[in-house]
Amino acid sequence: MCGIIGYTGSGEAAEVLLRGLRRLEYRGYDSAGAAIVNDGAMKVVKRAGRVDSIAPLLDGVEGSTGIAHTRWATHGKVTDGNAHPHTSCGNDLAIVHNGIVENHAELRAELEARGHVFRSETDSEVIAHLLEEALRGSKDPLRAALEVCGRLRGSYAFLAAGPALGKAILAARKDSPLVLGFADGAAYAASDVYGFVEWADDAYFMENGSVALITPEGVRAALLDGTPLEVRPVKVAFEMATSDASVYAHHTLREIMEQPEVVARALAPRPEIELAAGALRTAGRVFAVGAGTSYHAAMVARYAFAEVAGVDLQPVLASEHDLFLRWMDAGSVVLAISQSGETADVLEAVRAARAKGARIVSIVNVPHSTLERESDLSVNVRAGPEVGVAATKSFTAQLSTLFSMALEAAGRPPLDAERLRQLVTSALSSEGSARAAGERLRDATDVYIVGRGVHYPVALEGALKVKELAYVHAEGLAAGELKHGTLAMVEEGTPVVLVNPGDGTYVDTISNGEEMKARGAFVIGISERPNDLYDLHIPIPEARGLELPIVEVVPLQLLAYYVALARGAEIDRPRNLAKSVTVK
Known part of the structure; x- marks a missing residue:
């Protein structure tokens, strides 16, 4: 649960990375750091604390390639030393990482036995040292990344940059989100499109289990088994105008106040609702999987589906999904509910349900998310970016969408969007x-x-x-x-x-x-x-x-x-x- 961003182009990387980190700070805010590459040298700054704590340290740092990170700690205390980026022994390579390396202890022991010196308590640092070894002998960086990923167990999204890579950035993704952006001779990489969409709206959502070599001129990508991938960017439009707290003291208050429009937008007719309702009409069993606020939406949906459609919907807490797998089969429909579309427990539950033959209908807020791409059908709740960590407008958008599906499945008239707008106001x-x-x-x-x-x-x-x-x-x-x-x-x-x-x-x-x-x-x-x-x-x-x-x-x-x-x-x-x- 960390925010990572990278940039390579002709502009100043420090400015781009700092602005991108501020957009991504909702993903983690224990510590922050950046690595800037310039003419064969690399400057690394990092501090425990918020993103703004590194802003003075980046003032005047030149370079057109860099990576940065805002951390939510999983391994190691919140200290300057445990903040990302982490560097190789030769200081010619830096990495930033989101996820967990499950076999980090054994990898660290191997690396230390070969003379590597570690500077942090984190699991992430092993990636820098593994990559340092893999790049020796002028090996193709993409092949080196594949070699490193072959050693890692767990979930990860990481970026690597440094003098050893020149103006290139290496990216790898397995079970943690990573998206690339392209515009005007520059390339970006981030945990989500929100990190760079103000500069680029051509985005490539990396395949799960893949690596990429990013340069200002383009990108090469491959699956973890080495199979080359064709990179096809898509246009993204994510209502970025709502990203500013504006006249409100906090993003959370702004998002609460946006709900009249959000609810009306979520209730607007769309073909996906009809398709989802059709799947529900023929389903043998219906499950709704979620975590946190999304699980509460699933619980509300149970009442709604029973009342208006006579459907026995079973709410499933994503982290406890194993209990319900015995009842899932090819006749089942699983409604997977997630604001981000990247919630690990929900994705695991969806993959397990799919293995049982169930059909997956996702209710998600973030376009092109992993959940959306792994579903048979996806319905976007249209809440727009939600910056506050506590879900507010995404909850009412989820309810509006679920209610529309229930009513459509029952052949009943939809809720009156204008009336709901006025009621919420x-x-x-x-x-x-x-x-x-x-x-x-x-x-x-x-x-x-x-x-x-x-x-x-x-x-x-x-x-x-x-x-x-x-x-x-x-x-x-x-x-x-x-x-x-x-x-x-x-x-x-x-x-x-x-x-x-x-x-x-x-x-x-x-x-x-x-x-x-x-x-x-x-x-x-x-x-x-x-x-x-x-x-x-x-x-x-x-x-x-x-x-x-x-x-x-x-x-x-x-x-x-x-x-x-x-x-x-x-x-x-x-x-x-x-x-x-x-x-x-």
């Missing part, structure tokens, strides 16, 4: 109430978010947002389960959030709220109906049926944001978390 007007509630919960150590029926997975998602953004322990609870343990935790002042719209769950949820209130709970109600039970009321507009999960999650997102703001948390980049979970 109205839900955003609760910002003032959410801010007041957030300030009230600033010093909370525990928060319980309670919902019943389809509102239970929405409560789970709300609790996840509080944990991610504010670093406060929060639990999403099924209202009917309070008597089975949770009431023992409620005491004077315990914050409880009731997800309590005026549908068929309203009366029972009020009763559950009364039980907690009687034991001293401070109750925050999310509902279109005021009630004397609530110590604070966050209003939502009157909505119905499938509209409700989309509408009611908005004040939960705002609440989490304002708790985090009140606590002074790092909102866009929560500690210890990264946007795209590309390692298991």
Whole structure:
């Protein structure tokens, strides 16, 4: 879960790499570094901390070829020495790496026995030393990369540059994303297209299990078995205008506020929805695989598909997919849900399901992602780039897309996109109430978010947002389960959030709220109906049926944001978390 970027061309590499790293910092922000190649020499700068910590060190560094990295630590502490890039013994080669080298310990022992000196605790450094050996004797760099990859076990995307390669950059990819870009005599490489799309919209998404030699003049690529690949770039358009936080203090708040347009865009008719619905109508079993927020979307979808289409959809937590494989076969459809399309556990689950003969329909936000390319059919949720680590607009876009599929499968009219736009806009007007509630919960150590029926997975998602953004322990609870343990935790002042719209769950949820209130709970109600039970009321507009999960999650997102703001948390980049979970 790291961000890597490379550039080779006629411009100054330092400027390109620094701007690209800032775009990719959502992938990791423990440390950052860059290696710049210029006239047979290489300058390496790296520091623990954010990308901006290396900006002064790059000032005045010249060179038209370079690689850079922003880290989310997996092996080795967060120190200057463990920051990437890592260099060879001769300092004529540097590498940046995303992934995990599972056999790094044995490789390191071999290399040290041959005289190599290591400077870090990371698994990544073995790649630099292996490549140094493989390049000896003027070997073709592409063949050298293939030789190194043949020694590595695990997942990886890495770039290599240095005087040993001149103006070329080596790239390799196995189970971690890597995309190349081309424009105006320059070439780029990055963990995702977001890193370079402001300069290049011709992109080549590297095949899984392949290597490439990149120069300003072009690229040579091959599979790991040496089979040459034809490189065919595609045009990308990823709504980059939404990448700036603009008038908002944080990307996360901007993305919450974008949801009226996002939901309307996701609900727009498109052929992929009809094709997905057709697959669902004939499926023997239907599974929805996801992780984190995407798993909560799968849980909401279970209620929606049962209610409107009579389909028994089984949510599957991606990391636990093995349990469900026994029921998957050629008649099954797996809905694979992922914002990035690169989530390691989801990809593993999809590959296992495909091996059982299941048909894969992906619900994904990032175009040309690995998940999209490995699916039989892909439906893009059209949320646009989501920079904040905590998923917000991608969740409501996923729900909108899943609901459209369920309704189409049932032959029922779609949700009214304009009505949903207005409802979500109205839900955003609760910002003032959410801010007041957030300030009230600033010093909370525990928060319980309670919902019943389809509102239970929405409560789970709300609790996840509080944990991610504010670093406060929060639990999403099924209202009917309070008597089975949770009431023992409620005491004077315990914050409880009731997800309590005026549908068929309203009366029972009020009763559950009364039980907690009687034991001293401070109750925050999310509902279109005021009630004397609530110590604070966050209003939502009157909505119905499938509209409700989309509408009611908005004040939960705002609440989490304002708790985090009140606590002074790092909102866009929560500690210890990264946007795209590309390692298991």
